[in-house]
Amino acid sequence: MRLVIARCSVDYAGRLSAHLPLATRLLMVKGDGSLLVHSDGGSYKPLNWMSPPCTLAESEPDEEQAAGGITQVWTVTHKKTADRLIVKIHEVLHDSAHELGIDPGLQKDGVEAHLQQLLAEQIERLGDGYTLIRREYMTAIGPVDILATDEAGASVAVELKRRGDIDGVEQLTRYLELMNRDPRLAPVRGVFAAQEIKPQARTLAEDRGIRCVVLDYDEMRGVDSGHARLF
Amino acid sequence: MRLVIARCSVDYAGRLSAHLPLATRLLMVKGDGSLLVHSDGGSYKPLNWMSPPCTLAESEPDEEQAAGGITQVWTVTHKKTADRLIVKIHEVLHDSAHELGIDPGLQKDGVEAHLQQLLAEQIERLGDGYTLIRREYMTAIGPVDILATDEAGASVAVELKRRGDIDGVEQLTRYLELMNRDPRLAPVRGVFAAQEIKPQARTLAEDRGIRCVVLDYDEMRGVDSGHARLF
DNA sequence: TCTTTTATTTCGGTT
DNA sequence: AACCGAAGTAAAAGA
Incomplete structure (x- = not known):
């Protein structure tokens, strides 16, 4: 520039x-x-x-x-x-x-990051008795968006997207495969959470035993009271 | 800055x-x-x-x-x-x-200026026998876009807008009131010309005896061959 | 085919 | 009347 x-x-x-x-x-x-x-x-x-x-x-x-x-x-x-x-x-x-390099600047990342924050705060939206273990749980092939436990104490890996596409299901599948090889974690079930889930993605996910959850972003924002609201 | x-x-x-x-x-x-x-x-x-x-x-x-x-x-x-x-x-x-100072701002020789030029060249679009007197005819309260005479030689003040809104009718009304006090000009009739005239503006104008004329910019441009075109 | 971005847009709301 | 910014826009571009 x-x-x-x-x-x-x-x-x-x-x-x-x-x-x-x-x-x-x-x-x-x-x-x-x-x-x-x-x-x-x-x-x-x-x-x-x-x-x-x-x-x-x-x-x-x-x-x-x-x-x-x-x-x-x-x-x-x-x-x-x-x-x-x-x-x-x-x-x-x-x-x-000046050399600026390419800009990662994505508003999408903002929404996705916010969704992650909100879901971490409202983990019960996945079901009663769910408990948050960690956001961005690191694995050898990358970070899992959210790691939680269900009402029985079993591990649940959550992949979060704004738009739930097939790619997201594949990604979560890879994480699950890897994590289920770790005896300290296994068995790990998967939840695919997004604002909107494409029919193809839902079909694939459910076929693989992954539960699909549609998130209402606005509703989650409304419930959010973690910090003072500007509006 | x-x-x-x-x-x-x-x-x-x-x-x-x-x-x-x-x-x-x-x-x-x-x-x-x-x-x-x-x-x-x-x-x-x-x-x-x-x-x-x-x-x-x-x-x-x-x-x-x-x-x-x-x-x-x-x-x-x-x-x-x-x-x-x-x-x-x-x-x-x-x-x-850096000290930049205030900026004089953008001069758009856009649609409205072009419309004025085109209508001046094609004044007969207002009616047979119309003759252009002057563009930007100056009065005490500002310039009238176009001053012309009709087939009978009577004065006609034209207010030109891209979007014909109530404000434009009010503006023309003020001009007409002023000009009709001048015995050298009176009687002056008004024409409200625009690419598009809002119903409210049309109603107000016609109620005040102002004629409304919708101009087809593209058609007028097509006739225009005064200077080289970019497209 | 579908999604994202731009427009020197168009429109309404606000000085 | 000018200015500003959003957009139950719209059309083009990109993936």
């Missing part, structure tokens, strides 16, 4: 045409070549931008532009549409580049 | 619906205290953000957090909704501040 603070004017031609008069702004060039033009206020939305896939070309100003105080011209062209963003730079006040 | 590149994780307090795992990101602190968290890819939309009005507080990590590698904690609190964004910073790779 490259960050440039510059006095510039910007023109956009595409779905509509728009113009930004000369002012000092932040130009954010992302790794994929996309460009965001931000001011020091307003909303999270840039003043103007070009979405990927696009290419940025830097060029020298022509004589007329140079006479007008323009020191460089950026032309950002969209690869599929004819959209174009033209940045006329008068003065560069800051210019730095 | 302050720009920080940091390895950080981000959480909403209360609802974990948006958790961002540890990664290197751009933290953009705008002059109004609002915060934008950007990754090096994706859309123009930040991964997460807090809109103004809000305040940013920097604090030291507690012992547990420090043991986990957190060097500082930013808490961004919304002033009205109690929304909270918590940024746990592990490592700061860049930190710079």
